[in-house]
Amino acid sequence: MPDSAQTAEQVRNRFRSHAQQFDDLYEDERPLVKLLRPGLFRRRQLAVETVAAMEQPRVLDVGCGSGRIGELVLEAGAARYVGVDFSEPMIELARQRLVRYDDRIELIAKDFLDTDVQERFDAILAVGFFDYIPEPERFIQRMADVCEPGGAVVASFPAWSWLKGPIRKVRYEWLGDCPIFNYTAPGIERLFVDGGFSRTEVRAPSRHGYLLRAWRA
Ligand SMILES: C[S@@+](CC[C@H](N)C(=O)[O-])C[C@H]1O[C@@H](n2cnc3c(N)ncnc32)[C@H](O)[C@@H]1O
DSSP states (O other), X not given: OOOHHHHHHHHHHHHHHSHHHHHHHHHOOOHXXXXXXXXXXXXXXXXXHHHHTSSSOEEEEETOTTSHHXXXXXXXXXXXXXXXXXXXXXXXXXXXXXXXXXXXEEEEOSOGGGOOOOSOEEEEEETTOGGGOSOHHHHHHHHHHHEEEEEEEEEEEEOOOTTTHHHHIIIIIITTOOOOOOOOHHHHHHHHHHTXXXXXXXXXXXXXXXXXXXXXX
């Protein structure tokens, strides 16, 4: 079992030094890049669709990054948006991107487990987040604590595949000093049912990962 504190520090360092590089992926509309990265757009789309189907929802975005998803969910009608990310450069990018929504947003530069968020949310997003989490149970429990009954979590999870798995392993862990974790569909379902979510929907849009929606009882 990896040391959680050490893993968190490695992940934080990664997203401190690669904030702009990650943000740039969204700008890259070249067909080849889009072809290689359909997951980035699919997971964002599910998050936005879920929020858009709700009436003025309060949205918590865990690992909000540079606010790319925040921007679209605010456009889609979120009444309040709280973004949490422990990479300060990511939060700074999000602050710049979301400046026009100033009266509806709060951005918190902290580890999600160290936040003192007390309010309840209708939608909780954790997109591109669980890839970096060695002990997801504690994060899911905290999400359940702040999820309004009837509210939903939207999350993405990577799966091991022989096509992308070795490339990701070398790129992130060997060259980038950033641990990553893979999931299975039954494992994801178990995590959320045990965490207090009554209904779960796990999709496998490709061999490389899963998309989840889970509703709080
Ligand atoms: C791959 S990025 C995804 C950003 C955004 N959700 C998106 O899809 O555009 C993952 C983000 O999660 C953040 N993160 C990872 N572990 C975290 C933790 N324990 N608390 C807060 N943020 C965390 C990283 O700093 C990084 O910005």
